[in-house]
Amino acid sequence: MKKKEAPELSTRCRVLIQGVRDTQDLLNGKWKTPIIGALYYRGKMRFMELRRELDGIAPKMLSQELKDLEMNHLVTRTVYNTMPVTVEYDLTEYGRSLNSILDAMGEWGIKYREQMLKL
Amino acid sequence: MKKKEAPELSTRCRVLIQGVRDTQDLLNGKWKTPIIGALYYRGKMRFMELRRELDGIAPKMLSQELKDLEMNHLVTRTVYNTMPVTVEYDLTEYGRSLNSILDAMGEWGIKYREQMLKL
DNA sequence: GTAACTAGTTACTAAAAAGTAACTATCAAT
DNA sequence: ATTGATAGTTACTTTTTAGTAACTAGTTAC
Numbered sequence: 001m002k003k004k005e006a007p008e009l010s011t012r013c014r015v016l017i018q019g020v021r022d023t024q025d026l027l028n029g030k031w032k033t034p035i036i037g038a039l040y041y042r043g044k045m046r047f048m049e050l051r052r053e054l055d056g057i058a059p060k061m062l063s064q065e066l067k068d069l070e071m072n073h074l075v076t077r078t079v080y081n082t083m084p085v086t087v088e089y090d091l092t093e094y095g096r097s098l099n100s101i102l103d104a105m106g107e108w109g110i111k112y113r114e115q116m117l118k119l
Numbered sequence: 120m121k122k123k124e125a126p127e128l129s130t131r132c133r134v135l136i137q138g139v140r141d142t143q144d145l146l147n148g149k150w151k152t153p154i155i156g157a158l159y160y161r162g163k164m165r166f167m168e169l170r171r172e173l174d175g176i177a178p179k180m181l182s183q184e185l186k187d188l189e190m191n192h193l194v195t196r197t198v199y200n201t202m203p204v205t206v207e208y209d210l211t212e213y214g215r216s217l218n219s220i221l222d223a224m225g226e227w228g229i230k231y232r233e234q235m236l237k238l
Numbered sequence: 239g240t241a242a243c244t245a246g247t248t249a250c251t252a253a254a255a256a257g258t259a260a261c262t263a264t265c266a267a268t
Numbered sequence: 269a270t271t272g273a274t275a276g277t278t279a280c281t282t283t284t285t286a287g288t289a290a291c292t293a294g295t296t297a298c
Binding site for chain 4 (some may be wrong): 249
């Protein structure tokens with residue numbers, strides 16, 4: 001008996017799914033999105049400002065996540081030669097270009113939550 | 120000396136960031152996006168079809184992730200009273216409505232990867 | 239009766255992510 | 269000299285996530 005096979009996943013689809021994975025990897029972890037969000041909505045911030053903004057984050061985590069974001073070219077770190085030193089973090093062009101995705105995810109999540117509360 | 124304070128994050132922004140977190144939570148883990156992708160691009164599939172499609176997934180993980188997606192109303196599970204039993208998984212309306220987000224993430228990820236290779 | 243297919247489950251292990259607490263170095267003010 | 273701020277680091281523990289391997293229960297084919 002012949003089976004009705006589902007069509008194979010096209011290369012295009014595989015590439016798209018890989019793109020999704022890449023994007024997710026950049027944003028993974030508990031703190032990356034809130035960090036990017038804070039920088040997006042409030043503009044460049046210093047380490048301690050971010051710490052205060054992101055309620056409950058340990059300095060270790062903040063430092064680690066910022067390094068990660070910097071390595072992935074989503075955030076820049078600028079040291080100013082003031083006394084005491086000032087370190088400012090800001091989004092790069094890439095980081096800023098995530099906004100449409102984050103907006104879409106945010107809107108979807110809000111709608112989803114509303115729907116779930118209705119059930 | 121007065122400090123120039125960054126403006127506070129508006130409630131709207133906080134809600135959006137929460138929405139992003141909600142959406143991320145639904146999609147978190149290594150396998151959720153590939154599962155949704157497979158169901159989106161190939162249509163409803165059986166357990167073993169999914170296993171074969173998602174290279175390397177252990178039955179435990181597949182079962183766990185499908186349960187998770189089902190609990191979150193993104194996927195339906197239908198048992199057909201055939202011999203032997205057939206179990207089909209499909210996306211719900213909600214699951215399908217993720218496609219615009221996944222597309223956006225996919226496209227962004229593809230562009231990002233291209234740019235990174237140029238550096 | 240034994241091998242194989244379906245759709246899973248169970249117990250255990252390994253690896254990754256996150257959190258805790260204490261600490262460093264530099265400077266400034268009291 | 270002590271307190272307090274900035275911007276982190278280090279060692280250690282806990283928690284979460286993922287993977288391995290073996291197993292179950294029902295059915296079919298040989």
